[in-house]
Amino acid sequence: MKKLLFAIFILFTSCVAKDSPFSPSLAKVLDGIIDKTHNFDVILIVASKLEEHDLLFITSGPGYNPNVMDGYYIYKDKLITYYQTDSTDRSDIIDTKYLYKYEGNIPNYIDVYEKLISCEPKQYLYEIIDGHKLTVVNNQKSLGFRKNEIKGDNVIKNKQLNQILNDFIYSNVEVLYELRFRTKNNKHYALIRSGIYYDKDKYP
Structure with a gap:
């Protein structure tokens, strides 16, 4: 009888659903962010391994990006x-x-491509340590990225713009970088940003 009760107990506990997909350490981080950003309904978690650091970029905002x-x-x-x-x-x-899995609009939440939104999202950076612990990163420089100065000069002929781009890459560690040129009111501009994805329709 005891063996039967034990087997039933094991079966029952193995079928209990998890509270969430998040580890206790990540749940604690999310709880803290939710407390700080009551006015935002969405939190975006982006994971990237950059150089030797496994990082979580966590951003709170009013809408989600389906892409x-x-x-x-x-x-x-x-x-x-x-x-x-x-x-x-x-x-x-x-x-x-x-x-x-995302299969279309998520009810009660805003798709950023369907509604014009003006806001200042809040971003937090965490590093994953030993595969399961999270530690907050208040300053990217503390991670020791880009220990050697970036000196590439084989793409952009303008030395000043080349140095600006190198400095930007040195101080903003990201998956990719985008350099775009724009002319407005007969003035020429160079736009530089870092990101996690690119829009193929905007490139020739």
Whole structure:
């Protein structure tokens, strides 16, 4: 009888659903961000391994970006979206098997491409340590990125613009960088930004 009861107990506990896909450390971080940003309904988590650092860029805002989403989950009435720029296994931090797949509009939340939004999103940076612990990064320079000065000069002929671009890459560690040129009112501008994805329709 005891063996039967034990077997039933094991079966029952193995079928209990997880509270969320998030590890206790990530749930604690999300709880803190939710407390700080009551007016935002969406939190975007982007994971990237840059040089030797495994990082989580966590941004709170009013809407979600369907192009930057491997899956999502509703946590404490907030929409949490997740996207990673590589194939690193981060299951100890977020179990993607428990995320919902995006299959169209998410009810009660705003798609940033369907509504004009003016806001200042809040971003937080965390590093994953030993595969399961999170530590906040208040200053990217503390990570020791770009220890050697960037000196590439084989693409942009203008030395001043080349130096500006190199300085930008040195101080903004990201997956990719975008350099665009624009003419307005007979004035020429160079636009530089870092990002996690590019829009192929904007490139010749």
